[in-house]
Every structure is written in C-alpha cells, then in structure tokens.
Amino acid sequence: MFSALANPARFMAFSRWAAPILALVAAGLIGAGLWLGLNAPPDYQQGDTVKIMFIHVPAAWVAMMAFACLGGASFISLVFRHALADAAARAVAPLGAAFTGVALVTGSLWGRPMWGAWWVWGDARLVSVLVLFLLFLGYLALRASIDDEAKGARAAEILALVGLVNLPIIHYSVQWWNTLHQGESVMRAGGSALAPVYLTPLLLAGAGYSAAFGALWLARIRSEVWRRRATSLALRAALA
Amino acid sequence: MTEHLFSAGKYAAYVWPAYGASVLGFAWMIIDTLARARSWRRKVDRLEADRARET
C-alpha cells in the first residue's frame, strides 16, 4: 500500500506545478494561434470556413493522441502492474471522448457549407473519428459497468489494447472503403500544400490543444490519486 | 493587419457555432476536471483530519 504510494507521491509533487504551467502554455499557444487564425484572409476555395479548421483539425489530432495514450497507459498498467498507469488510463478516456465529440461537431459544421450536407460519409477521416468516438464510449461503458475496481481496470485495459491493435486497421479499412466508393470530391485540408498564413495558426493551435490535453490529463490523474486515497482512508475508517 | 478579424462573411452561421461548440467542450472538460479534483481532495483532507483526531 505505502510502497505503491511512493511513486504517486513523486508524481503529485511534479504535477502540482506541471499542470498549471502546461495550462498557461496552452492558453498562450491557443490564444496566439486563434488570433492569427481569426485574422487570416478567407481561403479562395473555402472562404471563411477555413477558420473552422484551426479548431477542428487540432481536436481530431488530440483525439487520436488520446487514444494512443489510453492504449499506452493500459499496456504499461497490464504488463508492469503500475497503479499510476491505470489511473492515467482511467483519467484520459473522458478527455478523449470530449475531444472526439468536439472534432465531430466542428467537422459537421465545416462540412455543411463545404459539401452542402451536415454529414458526408465520403470523408474517411470524419468516419474514422466517429468510430474512434464509439471506441471511447465502449471503453467508458465497460469501465462504468464493473463495480469491482481492480477487475474493471483489468477488463478495460484488455479492451483498450484490443482497440489499439484494431485502430490502424479501422483507419485503413475506412480509407480503403472511401476510395472504393469515390464520388464526392473531398476537400483537402492539413496537407503540405497549406499556405503559411493558415499553417502557422493551425500548428500553434495544435500545440496549444496538445498542451491543454496534457494539463487536463495531469489534473485528472491527480484527482484519481486523491479518489483512491479517499477510498482507502474511508475503508480503513470503516474497519477501525 | 486586423481587417479580417472576426469576419466570417456569409459563413458566420457555421464558423461561430463551431467556435461555440469548442468553447463548450473545453468548458465542460475544465469544470468537470477541477470540480472532481476539488471534491476528492476535500474528502481526503476531511478523512485525514478525522484520523488525526482519533489517534
């Protein structure tokens, strides 16, 4: 019990400062990125909808990153039985679902004026983000439905790893499906052809979103560590 | 320099809701995270104070 707390203690000391600093960095980067982005001239093809790109594409990036973090933390927790890794996996899933949801809503609002439809199945990236959202929901549902904490953690880890192995295949299969049913001309965004006036704010916002994700993740892991301490203290008080 | 700031032309009806949705998403994440952290931290403090009183 106390040896398990040794590492979390070091983590708590570190994250106490790292989380607010990361949050400040995130606010600065997102502020700078959006300032430049909102000042950007309308794109000759997309018009002013290009301004949605600066918030949609970073959210989709972070959503993918969050699933990779979920899989990585689950792997560490499963193999090395590290308590903090399980706390990290548990903490990252709601954030990943939220970023995925933001990416879906903004993508839909981007698609409406560009494609004339709220949702176009012809865009492979949008569809794989949707499947990603469903994977996060499945993880959260499994975790929420198991009362026994240790068993819930282990089952969720196995599911996260199965999902992590599957995710590249899902991504590839959706892309392949998309080329198969080619019809709509899909807009190209985030490619290397992007002009610097759009690329700079996009990269700034992407870095800012990643920092915000990091800050929120650290804060949620801290919250999870406190939750566990409170549970074990309450148990000890009940047994005494 | 700022001639295009906050100008969304005919696409304003899509651009601003997208920004609004993002703000809502971030607001939920920040509030939920901080509220959880605060409530668990208070609980730990209270339980530790209880234990200190008993011993």
Place this chain on the structure above:
Amino acid sequence: MTVLMVLIRRELSLAWARGGGALLAVGFFVAAAVMLPLSLGPAPARLAAVSAGVTWVVLSLASLLSLDRMFERDFDDGALDLLALGPLPLEVVAAVKCLAQWTVSGAPLSIAAPVVAVALGARPEAAPMIFVAAALGGLAFAFLGGTGAALALASRRGGVLIAVIVLPLLTPPVIFGGAAISNFADRLPWITAVSLLAAYALACVALTPFAMAGACRNAQS
C-alpha cells in the same frame, strides 16, 4: 488430443442448447430482414439496391445475439474454474468456445444469408460470394464477440454492453465483406476484398483468444 475432442463436443452441445442455438440466430436474421421491405416499401428497384448491404448488417447483428451466455453460464456454475485448472490452456478453451459459437450460429447464418439476400432482390449470381463472406465474416464476428462477452463477464450485465463494446470493432470485417459482396455482384475485382476479410478473420482467430483468456482470468480472480 482426446481432451480436446471432449471439450469440442461439450462446447458444441452447449452452444447448440444455449438459447435455441441456430434456430434463434436464423429466426432473428429472417425476421429482421422481413422488416426491410415493410419499412422501405415493396418497390423491387429500391430493395435490390440495398439488399446485399442490409443482409450483411443484419448478419453482423444476428451474430451478437447469443453472446452473453457464451462464457457466463460456465462462469456461474463454476465450470470455467474447472476448465482453467484443466489440461488445456484457457486460450484454447476460449478458441473452442468461439468455434462452437460459429458452428451453431455463423454457419447456419451463412447458408440463410444468400437466400435472404436474393429474396430481397440481390442478383442470384452474388449468392456464392454472400455465402463465402458470411462464413468468413462470421468467424471474425464470433471471435470479436467472444472477446466482448469475456470482457463483460466481470460486469454481470452482458447484453447491450457487449454490443456497445463489440460493434465499433466490427468496422473492418463489415467494410471488407460488404465490398466483397457488392464488387462481386457488380463484376468488379473482388479478390482484394475477400483476401482482406480472410486475413482479418484469421488474425482474430489467432489473437483474440489471448484477450479472452485474460478477461476470463480477471473475472475469476
């Protein structure tokens, strides 16, 4: 080897008895397919356009039906504990369970699928490919579904939870199988789609037993 044979025979008869076995899956499949013309209208052209795709989707749903009793029954009566202590590794037990599940629901469904698809208006030439895709896809559905069933074991509430876990994972086989059927029907190259489906099904057979065994050990602990 005889131990394995005994296990296979046991799992087959259990799977057959479990919730009506083949009858239940095929019954659900046919009943759901009947809903299609009732909701879309009887116009043959409209039905024919979606028949193969809808058959494929309903098939994937039908294969989720009897999953929740797959491990739960043995878990409840302690047979899973005995199997874990037995001579065969739990990974093999899980694989045999999935194969039995496929034999009693996947195989009859793959025979029913071409009939239903053609009845809905798919071209009869597509029937062989629908059979092959349903048989291969059913293998992937059974093993991924078994993974979901084993993971839900610790929660004591299977059913919908298994579907929510498993359905997003079914994206690749649904895409590959759907492409194989529609390409074959349209006389387009279909080898790639079938090979991808077969590769995915075999990967599921090879890899998911480890996840299932891990999930069972976790639920038992």
